[in-house]
Amino acid sequence: MIEIKDLAKTFAYDKKEAKKKKGKAVTDPREGDGVFHAVKNVSFNCNAGEVLGLLGPNGAGKTTTLRMLSTAIQPTAGHILINGHDVTKEPRYAQKQIGFLSGKTGLYHRLSVRENVAYFGRMHGLSRQQIDERIEKIFTMLDMHSFSGKRADDLSTGMMQRASIARAVIHEPKVLVFDEPTTGLDVISAKTVLDFIDSYKGSEMAVIFSTHHLHEVEKLCDRVCLIDLGETKFFGPTKEFAASTESGSLYDAFLASVNKKEVA
Numbered sequence: 001m002i003e004i005k006d007l008a009k010t011f012a013y014d015k016k017e018a019k020k021k022k023g024k025a026v027t028d029p030r031e032g033d034g035v036f037h038a039v040k041n042v043s044f045n046c047n048a049g050e051v052l053g054l055l056g057p058n059g060a061g062k063t064t065t066l067r068m069l070s071t072a073i074q075p076t077a078g079h080i081l082i083n084g085h086d087v088t089k090e091p092r093y094a095q096k097q098i099g100f101l102s103g104k105t106g107l108y109h110r111l112s113v114r115e116n117v118a119y120f121g122r123m124h125g126l127s128r129q130q131i132d133e134r135i136e137k138i139f140t141m142l143d144m145h146s147f148s149g150k151r152a153d154d155l156s157t158g159m160m161q162r163a164s165i166a167r168a169v170i171h172e173p174k175v176l177v178f179d180e181p182t183t184g185l186d187v188i189s190a191k192t193v194l195d196f197i198d199s200y201k202g203s204e205m206a207v208i209f210s211t212h213h214l215h216e217v218e219k220l221c222d223r224v225c226l227i228d229l230g231e232t233k234f235f236g237p238t239k240e241f242a243a244s245t246e247s248g249s250l251y252d253a254f255l256a257s258v259n260k261k262e263v264a
């Protein structure tokens with residue numbers, strides 16, 4: 001369903017940044033001459049019905065990878081295929097297939113939750129009846145009926161996140177990308193979000209789930225991709241990754257596989 005191969009993304013330093021870097025010792029292996037290789041070599045795939053865990057320390061290149069998948073930015077090299085369609089060559093196709101949830105909510109603050117979700121449904125060309133039916137289903141799954149009439153700027157963090165998820169899935173995308181969906185949520189809201197993601201297992205959708213919470217990956221993901229310093233360090237079954245250390249713990253496997261110094 002999703003095939004990412006030898007992906008790379010290089011950002012050019014702006015003038016100010018380039019001036020700061022000049023003459024300074026290189027501290028990060030991703031630094032080049034006037035450029036920064038945020039993603040150097042990332043490969044993984046994700047099948048329909050699968051929730052793939054995307055792991056990596058801060059600044060590893062996860063969000064940059066997901067932004068390329070969602071067509072927000074263009075890769076410098078490599079390929080991203082959705083059902084055999086090249087995302088770079090057919091961005092419209094990709095955009096129709098993908099529902100993307102990141103830390104930024106993208107909700108209209110003056111509209112109610114229901115109005116927000118309906119608005120995005122209309123943007124995707126859904127009929128009124130389709131919108132009503134899908135809202136009913138999604139709001140039930142995410143336990144949102146009690147605050148569907150509230151304005152977005154009056155929502156708690158947990159409500160806001162659930163509304164953002166509803167917005168991201170209203171067009172029933174075939175590929176769902178969740179970038180740190182439980183960050184900042186309390187235990188109850190996080191559970192609602194995780195149960196929602198879990199409900200896609202075995203469905204026709206492919207879900208990519210980026211998180212710093214290893215217990216969430218253990219619970220939800222049969223396979224995992226670990227990215228560090230812009231490169232895939234492991235891609236395969238979660239159990240196999242955990243078993244790569246004596247303790248058999250995912251936590252230890254993670255720590256053994258990544259560069260432990262945060263790079264400036």
Ligand SMILES: Nc1ncnc2c1ncn2[C@@H]1O[C@H](COP(=O)(O)OP(=O)(O)OP(=O)(O)O)[C@@H](O)[C@H]1O
Nearest residue numbers: 011036038039056057058059060061062063064065
């Ligand atoms: N537009 C940009 N210009 C320059 N550098 C960038 C840009 N976007 C990201 N980077 C850099 O690329 C690296 C990877 O960032 P990215 O946001 O992909 O990491 P991440 O794995 O998602 O981290 P986190 O877990 O902290 O969200 C970081 O060093 C970041 O500063």
